[in-house]
Amino acid sequence: MASQNQREDLPLSRGTDYEPLAARFRPIFERIAAGALERERTRTLPHEQIGWLKEAGFGAIRVPAEYGGAGASLPQLVRLLIELAEADSSLPQALRGHFAFVEDRINAVPGPAREKWFERFVNGEIVGNAWTEVGAVKLGEVITRVSRRGNQWVVNGTKYYSTGSIFADWIDVYAQRDDNGADVIAALSTRQPGVKQSDDWDGFGQRTTGSGTSVFENAVVDEENIIDFSTRFKYQTAFYQLVLIAVIAGTGRAALRDISYEVRKRTRVYSHGNAPRVSEDAQVQQVVGQIAARVYAAEAAAVRAAEPAQRAYETRFGTDREAEKSANVAAEIESAKAQVAVAALILQATTDLFNALGASGVSENKLLDRHWRNARTAASHNPLIYKERIVGDWEINGTEPPFIWQIGNGVSAA
Template identity: 35%
Template sequence: MATIDETEALRAGTVAEAANGAHVIGSDAEALAVAHALAERLAQEAAQRDRERRLPHEEIEWFSQSGLWAITVPKAYGGAGATYQTLVEVVKIVAAADPSLGQLPQNHFGLVDVIALTGTDEQKRHFFGEILAGKRFGNGFSEKGTKNVLDLKTRVTRDRNGDDGHYVVNGTKFYSTGALFAHYVPVLGLDEDRKGWLAYIPKGTPGLTVIDDWSGFGQRTTASGTVVLDNVRVPASHVFPAHRVSDEPTLNGPLSQIIQAAIDAGIAHAALADTLRFVRERSRPWIDSNVERASEDPLTVREVGRLHIDLHAADALLERAARTLDEIAAQRVTTEDDVARASVAVGEAKVLTTEIALLASEKLFELAGTQATLEEHNLDRHWRNARTHTLHDPVRWKYHLVGNYYLNGVKPARHPWN
């Protein structure tokens, strides 16, 4: 934990960074180095933030000012144009330090991709410039009380009462991760033809209200609460045809999913690291084991071996999926077959990252013992975070997706959950 003097120095550094603009990362290698350094900083009070539900206003400034939120901006527009492999590793590193902070840019990166895929050159220059300067996107995607996640009540329509240069947005969103900390809140809504559009709404726009009412038992500091849109007027330059990223073969869906898998992998790494630390330093061996230390208990050793094998398998499939996306992205044209192959590769990885995140965070208590359940350690945050984040979409459907592809040649549906 930082001392008072160190904390003040960190705050002073953050203010200076904000005043001078965000750092611009120039390469994949630099992105990884920055992620490791930032993760050490973010991990210092992660458990306390979770325990107190202390929202990471300062920490998210460190994060975006580091330049990591801009690493996928294309090189042609001044960014690093980082590979999928680098993006996945960066997210995993940060999520292992603090999975709430690891989740906050999850939708941001998908929204950067929407701009790259559907924006005009003028829109790209404007928004990529904003991102490179340290601006953050939240999200207003999902809604409560509807038939399914694609049954949206929110509307994004042309302003018929004013000039033709604006849209009007009305609706209510929930699970709006990052919106409370965002400079822009991109909101997904349907037009008169039920086509999806994304309106990137600047913070402070009249009619836009962000409510901190997230009460989930995990990912507690993501502020994934409510966004209300009451006749919000948005210039046409801030509205993008979101339907195109699914109507046409793109990697936007696999991108969204692989980031989720990277967060779960990060949670698993953190849970296993805390398991090893606790077993080595605090746990007692079982009386029938006839050993001096818990770390020598043969049944504990066996379980630790199993967890590492499962984690390494998940990491390997995650890396393989990212490499698949990079190979497809390097092609001049992305086909339907390419997107299907990418979705299946990511689906396979997501199955294993989900399962190891849940298993490692549960096994922690079995192997570390009763003392590990004491509130002072707050080790239950790993399971709470894993259980909450892995509910973004049902992993049981990933088994079906993979099996249906290999057995029946059925391509996965194109949407943000595949």
């Protein structure tokens, strides 16, 4: 129900019935899970699997129902991403840039430009991202440029960590305008010769997210898709983190699934064990029970952390600016708390699973180590130590968290 301070005639994505929504995608998640181990082993990018999700309308679940989307709330999106991450943790991370761009568009001023994007999302088009500059850039420096060339606007520059863009129809590029120096988002089509993408991500985890380098050489962007960065949705940092939290929680679910299966089928026992079957060994059961409890807590924290971001989205269209500000602060703080808690829970769970098996548990055929590698990689994107400090500063001093942060070279000691 809309609040008294909210426009009741404006369609918003406040949520839907979760089980019917999830039921649409669970058969696809099962198909994705069936090939996940082999894709991990061969580092095969999930182009086909992303295609299944696009065709099923997964990329439009946050679009208001009145425009053809599912109208899902942010907690519901997080729940779905957790389920997808259980199937293959690379896929929700590959779609992180897409859902962030969708979130920005559903926060945008209503009008034809926004509705055109809604139509694209509903038709299955997805958006990648390219924000991180390459090379010896100073902190906050933006080298990628949007310039006027004749009667066209073009983008030139090189980006790294452009996760998911290799699967995308569009790319959300963080750049700077040459004419006025303003920071902007340039949303440009990948279907043009001026865009070159590489799968050169060399991390030990999340190997099939399609991350890597994107090069833009006079890539054309429509003027209506050059968006002033100052209008970007305010809880964006929290949102990006929520996706990673979902990735980590879903990785934990996959680890629990796999260790339960391995214990269930194991026949070899130790002479100094506690039962004639591993599945009946009380200490092994305890290990799996602890993993299950950690996964449960991680999933609950992930979903709860999305609630203030949903409030921030809804109050953005109201008249109570203090309520909106409070929701944005809560979105940042709660996503940071959840990041710290979920990372600790799942990193421990994906380590402890080996206590339930013998030496065969480290077999390359099983690839059980992928769960720790994937969780560790997703947990490393935004340094945990800084999130802990930000939360502590808030709790002690009431210091507002940063809503935007950047990375680059610091001041030389020389």
